[in-house]
Amino acid sequence: MLRVAIGLGVAQTIAWACTYYLPAVIAVAVAESHGVSRTLVVAAFSAALLVAGLCSPRVGRVIEAHGGRNLLALSALVIGLGLALLGLLPGLWGWAIGWLVLGLGMAMGLYEAAFATLGRLFGQQARRGITTITLFAGFASTIGFPVGAALLPLLGWRGLCLAYAAVHVLVVLPIYWFTVPPGVPAAATAAARPRPDAAALAWARRAFLLLAAFFILRSIISAVFGVHLIALLEALGLGIAVAVGIAAAVGAAQVGGRLLEFTLGASTHPLKVARLGALLLPAGVLALLLAGPVAALPFALAYGASNGILTISRGTVPLALFGAEGYAVLMGRMAMPVLVAQALAPTLATPLVEGLPAMAVFGMAGLMALAALGCLMLVAPRPVS
Numbered sequence: 001m002l003r004v005a006i007g008l009g010v011a012q013t014i015a016w017a018c019t020y021y022l023p024a025v026i027a028v029a030v031a032e033s034h035g036v037s038r039t040l041v042v043a044a045f046s047a048a049l050l051v052a053g054l055c056s057p058r059v060g061r062v063i064e065a066h067g068g069r070n071l072l073a074l075s076a077l078v079i080g081l082g083l084a085l086l087g088l089l090p091g092l093w094g095w096a097i098g099w100l101v102l103g104l105g106m107a108m109g110l111y112e113a114a115f116a117t118l119g120r121l122f123g124q125q126a127r128r129g130i131t132t133i134t135l136f137a138g139f140a141s142t143i144g145f146p147v148g149a150a151l152l153p154l155l156g157w158r159g160l161c162l163a164y165a166a167v168h169v170l171v172v173l174p175i176y177w178f179t180v181p182p183g184v185p186a187a188a189t190a191a192a193r194p195r196p197d198a199a200a201l202a203w204a205r206r207a208f209l210l211l212a213a214f215f216i217l218r219s220i221i222s223a224v225f226g227v228h229l230i231a232l233l234e235a236l237g238l239g240i241a242v243a244v245g246i247a248a249a250v251g252a253a254q255v256g257g258r259l260l261e262f263t264l265g266a267s268t269h270p271l272k273v274a275r276l277g278a279l280l281l282p283a284g285v286l287a288l289l290l291a292g293p294v295a296a297l298p299f300a301l302a303y304g305a306s307n308g309i310l311t312i313s314r315g316t317v318p319l320a321l322f323g324a325e326g327y328a329v330l331m332g333r334m335a336m337p338v339l340v341a342q343a344l345a346p347t348l349a350t351p352l353v354e355g356l357p358a359m360a361v362f363g364m365a366g367l368m369a370l371a372a373l374g375c376l377m378l379v380a381p382r383p384v385s
Contacts, residue, residue, distance in 0.1 A: 001122050005129035007179025008114045009136025011072075011172045015109050016137055017144025018164040019048075019079060019102055024141075025148035026157040033157065034092050041092075044099040046343045051103025052110075053339030059107050060116055060332020068117025068328070069180040073173055075109025078102075080168035087161035098161075111137070112335040115315035116328035121181060123324035127270065130315040131262045138255045138308065203383050207321055210375045212334055214278070217372035218310060219338045220345040221281070221365050225303070227346040228353045228361075235358035236293040246300045253304025260305070261312050270316035271379060277309030278373040285366030289359065299362075321382055 023045045031038045062071055082102035089097060107113070114133055118126040151160050225232075229250070233243035257280075261273055284302025287295040318330050353361055 001118075001125065001129050002132070004121070004179055004181065005118065005132035006136070007175050008072075008118070008129075009133045011076075011109075011175045012111065012114055012133055012137040013140045013143065014167060014172050015075075015079060015106075016140035017147070018083065018168065019106055020110070021141050021144040022148070022161075022164070025145060025152060026160060029152065029157040030095060034095070036092055041095065043347075044092075044096045046347065047096065048099040048103035048106060049339050049343035051100055052107040053336045053343065055104055055107035056112060056335035056339060057329070057332040059113055060329045060335070063113065063116045063120055063328035063332075064326065067120055067182065068113060069176065069182050071108055072113060072117060072176040072180060075105050075113065076168045076173035076176060079105035079109060079172075080165040081105075083161045083165035083168065087158040087165065107335075107339075111311070111314065112331045115319075116331040117180060119315070119319050119324055119327040119331070124319065126319060126324075127316045128262075130319075131258065131312050134258050134308075134311050135255070135262060138251075138258055138311075141251055200383060203380065204322065207379050207382075208330070208334075210379045211318065211321075212337060214372045214375040214379075215310075215314060215334065215338050216341050217368050217375070218278070218281075219341045220349075221368055221372075222307060223342040223345040224349045224353070225365070228349065232353065232358045232361055233296055236296060238293055238296060246296050249297060249300045250304035250307070253301045254308035254311070256301075257305035257308025258312060261309050269381075270313060270320045271376075271381070273309060274313035274317050275373070275376055277306050277313060278369070278376050280306035280309075281369040282366050282373065285362055285369065288362055289366070321379070323382075 023042055027038050027041045031041045034041070059071065079102060082098050082100075082105050084098075085101055086095060086098035089095070111133075115126075115130050118129045118133070122129060148160060151163065155163060230240075230243050230247050233246055234240060238246070257277065261277075280302045284299040284306070287302070288299040314334075315331070318334065319327055322330055352364070356364075
């Protein structure tokens with residue numbers, strides 16, 4: 001499994017750097033090139049997230065039925081096509097079409113698809129592999145931002161998109177094809193499993209809804225902070241250099257949280273680890289509210305570590321609770337509302353960020369984090385049949 005997880009981790013690092021983190025590198029240049037506002041440029045990325053969310057359930061069903069190797073390999077081609085369209089098509093409409101294609105590729109080839117593929121192949125043993133993938137992909141922004149910034153003056157934004165397209169076809173596609181096994185061994189046990197009774201079905205429905213609510217609430221917070229965190233820190237009275245430095249610490253803390261899960265969490269049930277990760281954010285917000293701007297760095301570290309742990313929990317908690325059978329379908333169903341929330345939240349939250357004091361926004365985020373933690377605390381372990 002380690003070879004598969006490392007291969008997926010490398011491929012995910014490239015895929016995230018070339019898709020999710022691409023607008024942060026080229027949005028300003030694209031806006032200047034087309035003579036439009038940055039808001040319109042980023043709106044195409046939000047549309048891509050909507051497409052990804054809408055396509056995720058179907059992607060999960062395909063992985064459940066056929067395994068993930070072919071779909072992941074196809075995702076490299078689709079992402080490559082979307083990037084090529086960004087680089088070749090003229091005007092804002094060409095930019096929009098490219099991102100709609102990328103939305104399909106992101107549904108087929110980012111975390112949920114990779115997690116589902118591992119779960120389909122290795123069942124409950126996939127937990128360590130899921131953590132390994134996120135440890136690699138946690139460096140996607142760390143690598144993607146400086147590499148993109150260095151290549152942008154040399155290639156231009158269109159040339160950069162074409163180069164990334166080539167990387168997907170020449171590097172990512174072979175990684176998927178030669179490291180992911182073609183079979184789906186977990187299917188052999190499906191027929192032998194007894195049909196769940198009414199109590200088990202009721203538990204599964206309740207647990208799924210609570211988990212979905214938890215991840216939706218946390219994705220809203222992450223999406224808003226991802227766009228507005230530096231501005232909010234500046235509104236606390238911090239200088240721009242300090243605000244950027246504190247925001248950058250979030251990424252390092254995310255890797256730290258994942259390392260913590262990898263080392264200390266291996267012998268602990270994923271649900272308990274997720275609860276610890278969920279607790280960190282409201283604790284960080286409380287410190288910020290009590291101590292003021294001086295606690296901005298501890299808040300950022302707590303928020304980053306929380307995100308790092310919960311990125312892993314998105315894959316490990318459903319697997320631990322519901323098992324390997326149907327796991328890929330479940331991941332697809334859960335990804336849809338999460339991605340839709342990520343697409344809409346930053347825009348919808350902008351009036352609040354601009355109209356309310358920064359501390360009030362942080363306080364609202366803390367309350368949402370507490371509500372999310374409450375949902376997670378209500379999730380009961382699978383009943384013994």
